[in-house]
Amino acid sequence: MMKVDAYSHILPAPYFARMRELSGGRAALRRWLELPALHDVEVRLRMMEEFGDDYQQVLTLSSPPIELLAGPDEAVALARLANESMLELCEKYPDRFPAFVAALPMSNPDAAMAELTFAIDGLGARGVQVFTNVGGRPLDDPAFQSVFDEMARRDLPIWMHPARGAGFADYATEDSSKYEIWWALGWPYETSVAMARMVFSGLFQRHPDIKIITHHMGAMIPYLEGRIGLGWSDQLGSRTAGEEYAQLRRDLPERPLEYFRRFYADTALSGSAIGTRCGLDFFGAERVLFASDCPFDPEGGPMYIRETIRVLNELDVTDAERERIYHHNVMRLMRLPVDM
Amino acid sequence: MMKVDAYSHILPAPYFARMRELSGGRAALRRWLELPALHDVEVRLRMMEEFGDDYQQVLTLSSPPIELLAGPDEAVALARLANESMLELCEKYPDRFPAFVAALPMSNPDAAMAELTFAIDGLGARGVQVFTNVGGRPLDDPAFQSVFDEMARRDLPIWMHPARGAGFADYATEDSSKYEIWWALGWPYETSVAMARMVFSGLFQRHPDIKIITHHMGAMIPYLEGRIGLGWSDQLGSRTAGEEYAQLRRDLPERPLEYFRRFYADTALSGSAIGTRCGLDFFGAERVLFASDCPFDPEGGPMYIRETIRVLNELDVTDAERERIYHHNVMRLMRLPVDM
Numbered sequence: 317m318m319k320v321d322a323y324s325h326i327l328p329a330p331y332f333a334r335m336r337e338l339s340g341g342r343a344a345l346r347r348w349l350e351l352p353a354l355h356d357v358e359v360r361l362r363m364m365e366e367f368g369d370d371y372q373q374v375l376t377l378s379s380p381p382i383e384l385l386a387g388p389d390e391a392v393a394l395a396r397l398a399n400e401s402m403l404e405l406c407e408k409y410p411d412r413f414p415a416f417v418a419a420l421p422m423s424n425p426d427a428a429m430a431e432l433t434f435a436i437d438g439l440g441a442r443g444v445q446v447f448t449n450v451g452g453r454p455l456d457d458p459a460f461q462s463v464f465d466e467m468a469r470r471d472l473p474i475w476m477h478p479a480r481g482a483g484f485a486d487y488a489t490e491d492s493s494k495y496e497i498w499w500a501l502g503w504p505y506e507t508s509v510a511m512a513r514m515v516f517s518g519l520f521q522r523h524p525d526i527k528i529i530t531h532h533m534g535a536m537i538p539y540l541e542g543r544i545g546l547g548w549s550d551q552l553g554s555r556t557a558g559e560e561y562a563q564l565r566r567d568l569p570e571r572p573l574e575y576f577r578r579f580y581a582d583t584a585l586s587g588s589a590i591g592t593r594c595g596l597d598f599f600g601a602e603r604v605l606f607a608s609d610c611p612f613d614p615e616g617g618p619m620y621i622r623e624t625i626r627v628l629n630e631l632d633v634t635d636a637e638r639e640r641i642y643h644h645n646v647m648r649l650m651r652l653p654v655d656m
Numbered sequence: 657m658m659k660v661d662a663y664s665h666i667l668p669a670p671y672f673a674r675m676r677e678l679s680g681g682r683a684a685l686r687r688w689l690e691l692p693a694l695h696d697v698e699v700r701l702r703m704m705e706e707f708g709d710d711y712q713q714v715l716t717l718s719s720p721p722i723e724l725l726a727g728p729d730e731a732v733a734l735a736r737l738a739n740e741s742m743l744e745l746c747e748k749y750p751d752r753f754p755a756f757v758a759a760l761p762m763s764n765p766d767a768a769m770a771e772l773t774f775a776i777d778g779l780g781a782r783g784v785q786v787f788t789n790v791g792g793r794p795l796d797d798p799a800f801q802s803v804f805d806e807m808a809r810r811d812l813p814i815w816m817h818p819a820r821g822a823g824f825a826d827y828a829t830e831d832s833s834k835y836e837i838w839w840a841l842g843w844p845y846e847t848s849v850a851m852a853r854m855v856f857s858g859l860f861q862r863h864p865d866i867k868i869i870t871h872h873m874g875a876m877i878p879y880l881e882g883r884i885g886l887g888w889s890d891q892l893g894s895r896t897a898g899e900e901y902a903q904l905r906r907d908l909p910e911r912p913l914e915y916f917r918r919f920y921a922d923t924a925l926s927g928s929a930i931g932t933r934c935g936l937d938f939f940g941a942e943r944v945l946f947a948s949d950c951p952f953d954p955e956g957g958p959m960y961i962r963e964t965i966r967v968l969n970e971l972d973v974t975d976a977e978r979e980r981i982y983h984h985n986v987m988r989l990m991r992l993p994v995d996m
Contacts, residue, residue, distance in 0.1 A: 347895055454834075471790050495904075497849055500888040501876055505845040509837055516835040532883065536841055539879035539934060542926030543872065546963065548840040550954045555687055555836050560948040564835075588882030594934040595879075614890045623886065 318370045320414065320643040321621065323379030323475065323531060323582045323607035327355040328401035332442035334394065338385050353610070353617035354378055357405060359398040364412060367625070373610065374646065375402050375416040381447040381479050383423035391430065399435045406440075412425075415442040415650055417475050421448040425459045432466060443472045443527075444648035447479035448510040454512050456517035468523035473580070473649045475529045476510060478503035504535035506542065511537060514553075515575040527580060527649050529605065533591065534581040538598035545573040580649065582607030583641070585621025589630065601637035605646045658710045660754065660983040661961065663815065663871060663922045663947035665718030667695040668741030669994045674734065678725045693957035694718055694948070696744060703957040704752060707965070713950065714782075714986065715742050715756040721787040721819050723763035731761035732771065739775045746780075746951035755782040755990055757815050762790040765799045772806060781811045782990035783869075787819035788850040795850050808863035813920070816850060818843035843863035844875035851877060855915040856892075856904065867920060867989050868954045869945065873931065874921040878938035885913040920989065922947030923981070927963025929970065945986045 327348060332355040339345050354361040361374070364371060377398045382391045395418075402416035418435035420428040435441040444467060446455065451457070455476075465473050476555075480498050507530055519526065537544060549572040553562030565572075581599045584607045585591040596604050608624045611617035628641060647654045667675070669690060672695040677765035679685050682692050692699040696989075704711060722731045735758075758775035760768040775781040784807060786795065793799070807814050820838055847870055848933045859866065870877075877884060889912040893902030905912075921939045924947045925931040934946050951957035968981060987994045 346897065350894070391819055398709045493896070496888065496892060496901060497852055499895050500880070500883060501845060501848050501852065504876060504880060504883075505841060507842045512835055512837055512841065532880075535877050536844060536879070539871075539931045540840070540844060540925070540928075541875070541931055542928030542963070543840060543844070545928070546926045546959065548836065549939055552836060554690070555839050556833070557686065561836060585880070586882030586886045588880075588885070590937040591879045591881055597930040613886055618738070619886065627728045 317639060318643045319367070319372070319606055319625070320646050321371070321373040321608050321610065322529065322605035322646040323376060323584050324373040324610040325354065325612065326360070326373075326375045326402065326405070327378050328398065328400045328405060329355060329357070331377070331379070331398045333393070334397060335379060335385060338390075338394075348378070351611050351616050357409075360611070360617070361409065361412060363611070366618050367621060368563060369411070371621070372412055372414050374650075375405060375413050376475055377402065377419040378415075378447050379419070381450070382419060382421055383451050388424035388427070391423055392427045392597065395419045395421045395428075395431050399431070399439055399441060403439045403441075408640055415440075415495075415652060417441060418444045420446065420463070422446060422460065422463075425462065429462055429607065432463060436472065442652065443467070443475060443529075445475040445477060447477050448506040449479055451499070454513050456519070461462055464519060464523065464526065464576070468526040471525070471527070472651065473529050475531075477509065477531050478506040478510075478535075479571065480506070492554040504532055507531060507535035508537055511535070511576060511579060515572050516568075518568075520575045520578050521569065524578075528618035529580045529582060529649070531582055531607075531609075533585050533595035533604070534576075534599065536580060537579075538578050538581075538595045539591075540574070541598055545571070549573045568617065577603075579603070580605060583624055583628065584609035584620070585624075585627075586613070586620055589627045589645055592627050592631065596631065596633070596641075601633060601640050604641050605649075606642045614616055657979060658983045659707070659712070659946055659965065660986050661711070661713040661948050661950065662945035662986040663716060663924050664713040664950040665694065665952065666700070666713075666715045666742065666745070667718050667743060668738065669695060669697070670741045671719070671734070671738045675719060675725060676738060678730075678734075681704075688718070691956050692950050697749075699883075700951070700957070701749065701752060703951070706958050707961060709751070711961070712752055712754050715745060715753050716785050716815055716817070717742065717757075717759040719759070721790070721805065722759060722761055722871070723791050728761065728764035728767070731763055732767045735759045735761045735768075735771050735880070736774075739779055739781060743779045743781075750759050755780075755992060757781060758784045760784055760786065760803070762786060762800065762803075765802065768783075769802055769806065776810065776812065782992065783807075783815060785815040785817060787817050788846040788910065789819055795860070795886055796853040802861060804821070804863065804866065808866040811865070811867070812977060812991065813867035813869050815871075816847065817871050818846040818875075821845070844872055847871060847875035848877055851875070851916060851919060855912050856908075858908075860915045861909065864918075869922060869989070870918045871922055871924055871942070871947075871949075873923055873925050873935035874916075874919060874939065877916050877919075878921075878935045879931075881913070881938055884916060889913045910973075919943070920945060920985070923968065924949035924960070924965055925964075926953070926960055927967055929967045932967050932971065936973070936981075941973060941980050942985065944981050945989075946982045
């Protein structure tokens with residue numbers, strides 16, 4: 317069965333070279349350097365052979381958010397470099413990389429809109445990637461509204477990747493750098509917060525059919541379905557002085573929980589069958605996309621792919637549902653023909 | 657079948673009166689005032705009748721963490737008032753309230769140890785409640801170690817309730833007060849962070865059998881099983897400059913994911929069948945406790961109880977497993993005789 321990996325990460329060589337210059341050897345780069353399948357396409361292609369000819373990857377840029385690497389002006393050139401070099405990979409290896417997702421210089425919203433237009437119309441990108449915050453500003457900030465409006469108008473998806481919050485502060489306690497909590501738990505928290513802000517700021521009222529792909533299968537949302545329903549949707553405002561949120565609850569045409577079900581969710585849960593089942597039950601097979609998070613696994617590439625395929629093959633779903641999850645859904649979202 | 661609700665909240669009248677004095681009419685109290693089943697025991701008892709004679713509640717104090725209401729000295733008297741008045745309810749209504757869990761003045765660690773001893777030995781408390789942080793200090797701070805050591809020595813459980821972090825800051829973006837995100841998502845994040853800090857600071861190495869009951873069924877952990885396993889347990893340190901965490905990973909005798917399975921988890925998921933199934937698959941029927949989070953539901957008392965019973969009755973488990981979840985496990989943890 318054809319399998320199109322909807323969220324795999326890449327650092328095209330020209331972009332990675334520039335990123336290394338800009339980072340000045342920052343220690344955080346070590347992680348990327350130690351993963352050749354991320355920035356060496358030959359290694360990547362060899363690694364993919366394990367999964368046969370019917371395995372493909374949609375390319376998204378793996379990078380810290382561009383605005384952490386460069387100021388608003390340099391960010392424009394960086395996004396362009398990323399997009400042109402991802403296109404190059406797609407053109408050179410179309411059997412492996414059927415499409416790419418544009419990077420945007422979000423810290424410069426006007427330039428982000430210009431790059432969105434050029435990347436989709438000029439380079440053929442089939443969607444855009446945003447991070448859950450832009451230098452600490454949430455995505456429901458009015459500065460970013462035009463990106464969402466435009467992607468809804470174009471009927472193409474937005475891939476949403478988590479990023480640490482402003483100033484790397486810790487919500488909970490003194491220091492989320494402790495034990496890498498920022499990565500394991502902070503990122504899913506970030507994704508969930510971004511989803512909530514979209515729901516409650518009325519994104520799905522403005523754009524009922526907007527296509528937002530959430531990484532890590534909706535993060536905290538499916539497991540907390542009850543809390544989000546009876547706890548939050550039906551009691552919003554009860555924990556706040558003032559009437560603002562109680563009024564918002566009355567004003568929302570649908571129960572907020574139902575808006576949370578309108579996101580799309582990828583299966584990048586690092587090979588957990590129980591999580592995948594829960595997420596699928598929450599979103600439904602129409603909105604779940606096979607994705608591996610390749611190459612950030614202990615083997616540096618193939619392990620999450622292998623484990624995710626194992627989980628999906630063992631899921632109790634119909635063959636038609638499994639096909640949707642493996643490739644129909646993502647191709648439909650990108651408005652590309654389904655390859656049987 | 658006997659059902660002992662392992663996590664329900666109460667504000668005994670004398671404590672609530674004192675809390676209102678100390679709060680000076682703070683707006684946040686509105687939430688508590690609007691829930692008579694929380695502070696009026698007659699309302700509470702009438703509400704419980706819906707569930708028949710075989711429904712009981714273990715009492716835990718519902719309150720902001722005591723240190724948010726009072727300084728370290730006043731906190732001592734407040735905890736004592738809470739514990740004595742919870743005991744009074746248990747003595748007066750033993751068929752409804754088989755046990756209570758002691759509140760502790762954690763901002764004053766010496767006094768917390770003294771109150772722990774008095775509440776258990778003098779008042780008969782069957783465990784203690786802690787919050788996920790103490791005025792922003794995490795629970796793996798050495799100041800609190802003696803509480804954990806002592807509860808392990810006594811072989812009695814610690815109920816862990818989420819609380820907002822220091823200064824109510826937001827991990828993710830500008831303001832977690834927005835849309836009550838702090839409650840819906842911030843609390844489960846807090847619980848998960850506290851669990852992680854216990855695991856990685858070696859709590860289960862020091863005390864392999866310590867009994868920690870996590871609210872909301874382990875919060876983020878079960879759904880992220882794969883991320884915590886292949887992503888975190890097996891790659892700890894790879895995202896950090898320096899060798900400290902890579903060394904910690906090598907030094908831990910077991911895979912960190914397996915320590916996460918040693919927590920106990922209550923079913924307070926506000927009536928979600930898919931979440932409950934996922935959590936049960938993660939922790940196993942030996943470690944899951946029926947709990948409702950009563951009375952914080954839209955009906956102000958019975959709804960979470962009713963919805964949680966509905967979910968547990970429909971779970972595909974054996975009768976013996978259902979009995980464990982409904983009451984055997986919690987009674988065993990408290991070392992009380994099981995009432996058939």
